[in-house]
Amino acid sequence: MLFIKNAKIVLETGILWDGVLAVEGDRIAAVGKASEIEIPKDAEVLDAQGLYVGPGFVDIHVHGGGGHFFYAEPEEAAEHFLRHGETSILATLYYDLPKKEFAEAIERVKEARNRGGAAQAIAGFYMEGPYMNPKYGACAEKNKWRGTIRKEDFQEIVDRAGTLARVWAVAPEREGLEPFLSYAKEINPGVVFSVGHSEASPEQVRSLKFYGLRLQTHCMDATGRVEKWAGTRGCGPDEACFLDSDMYAEIICDSQGIHVNPDMIRLILKVKGMEKVILITDSFVSEEPGPKELEYIQDLVFDANGGLNGSRLTLDVACRNLMTHTNCGIAQAFMMAAGNPARVIGMEHEIGTIAVGKRANLVLVDDMFHVKKVLVGGKVWQQEQRKKNV
Numbered sequence: 001m002l003f004i005k006n007a008k009i010v011l012e013t014g015i016l017w018d019g020v021l022a023v024e025g026d027r028i029a030a031v032g033k034a035s036e037i038e039i040p041k042d043a044e045v046l047d048a049q050g051l052y053v054g055p056g057f058v059d060i061h062v063h064g065g066g067g068h069f070f071y072a073e074p075e076e077a078a079e080h081f082l083r084h085g086e087t088s089i090l091a092t093l094y095y096d097l098p099k100k101e102f103a104e105a106i107e108r109v110k111e112a113r114n115r116g117g118a119a120q121a122i123a124g125f126y127m128e129g130p131y132m133n134p135k136y137g138a139c140a141e142k143n144k145w146r147g148t149i150r151k152e153d154f155q156e157i158v159d160r161a162g163t164l165a166r167v168w169a170v171a172p173e174r175e176g177l178e179p180f181l182s183y184a185k186e187i188n189p190g191v192v193f194s195v196g197h198s199e200a201s202p203e204q205v206r207s208l209k210f211y212g213l214r215l216q217t218h219c220m221d222a223t224g225r226v227e228k229w230a231g232t233r234g235c236g237p238d239e240a241c242f243l244d245s246d247m248y249a250e251i252i253c254d255s256q257g258i259h260v261n262p263d264m265i266r267l268i269l270k271v272k273g274m275e276k277v278i279l280i281t282d283s284f285v286s287e288e289p290g291p292k293e294l295e296y297i298q299d300l301v302f303d304a305n306g307g308l309n310g311s312r313l314t315l316d317v318a319c320r321n322l323m324t325h326t327n328c329g330i331a332q333a334f335m336m337a338a339g340n341p342a343r344v345i346g347m348e349h350e351i352g353t354i355a356v357g358k359r360a361n362l363v364l365v366d367d368m369f370h371v372k373k374v375l376v377g378g379k380v381w382q383q384e385q386r387k388k389n390v
């Protein structure tokens with residue numbers, strides 16, 4: 001048994017100020033006040049020195065970071081995010097991959113997971129594509145999936161990803177989408193569909209609820225701003241998400257509020273409530289310089305045309321940004337960076353919050369979300385572990 005003492009433990013219901021957390025094997029065995037939990041004399045003890053102990057972050061939408069894409073170098077990418085407390089990750093594959101590369105990427109990530117090491121943090125895939133609206137999003141000219149939706153094109157990637165494909169982002173306005181949705185659901189009945197890179201009307205979004213659509217891919221980014229009439233505002237995926245209390249909204253919370261304006265973040269929180277907002281990094285690997293006026297911002301990533309192409313965020317930093325732009329506290333930031341994302345992908349019984357019986361994926365942070373220690377399955381994560389495994 002490992003005992004973590006002098007901890008401010010971030011629970012779903014609030015903060016346990018003078019807390020002790022016991023870990024047995026890879027599970028959380030007990031949580032309580034210091035006065036309630038007796039630490040045996042010979043027990044292994046980790047002194048948190050007054051840091052916050054929260055659930056490991058769950059990043060459901062992340063393409064890569066630290067110079068490594070998940071599709072190409074899954075271990076190295078996972079290692080980068082693990083250091084920042086992301087103990088559960090959905091490796092995100094983008095629609096710029098043609099069919100063959102898509103299939104190869106799935107196999108590469110699966111093999112890495114089987115080898116263990118840092119890649120054990122990869123809890124599955126977030127498929128950002130292939131069927132999105134080519135009008136919205138970066139790398140549009142590389143979209144190999146513009147044409148007719150045919151089973152012979154999508155079957156192989158759906159089969160290979162299997163139940164690991166936890167999310168498929170789609171543009172509901174794409175013609176002939178239903179056979180794809182039905183098939184993806186047949187292969188993984190627990191799949192979540194997300195509306196993304198889309199200008200679908202709320203009605204078109206609602207029509208996919210039957211299949212299990214309950215997420216919006218980066219709310220306010222790459223969504224249509226269709227006019228209803230000259231000078232009047234139409235409604236698109238953002239409004240569809242606002243209207244539907246079952247839907248979760250992903251937010252890329254960068255330092256300067258470029259992806260989502262801080263006023264808009266506050267509005268989203270007001271409309272959706274904090275239980276339905278999910279922080280994502282949408283971290284991407286690109287060295288394109290981007291426009292001069294945004295050059296000073298460290299956490300943005302651009303494509304060759306100067307368009308936004310995700311971020312360079314990690315979720316610890318996204319939590320700090322959330323607390324900069326809104327009046328959210330630490331417990332709420334953890335909810336949006338761990339609890340909510342675990343729930344939307346149906347993994348809330350295993351990860352996302354601190355509770356007895358759950359996996360001991362933990363992160364020790366100070367009050368500015370600087371990560372001091374990370375525990376994966378009850379073990380302190382150290383870089384040496386990676387070296388052993390790679």
Ligand SMILES: [Zn+2]
Pocket residue numbers: 061062063092128282310
């Ligand atoms: Zn993305």
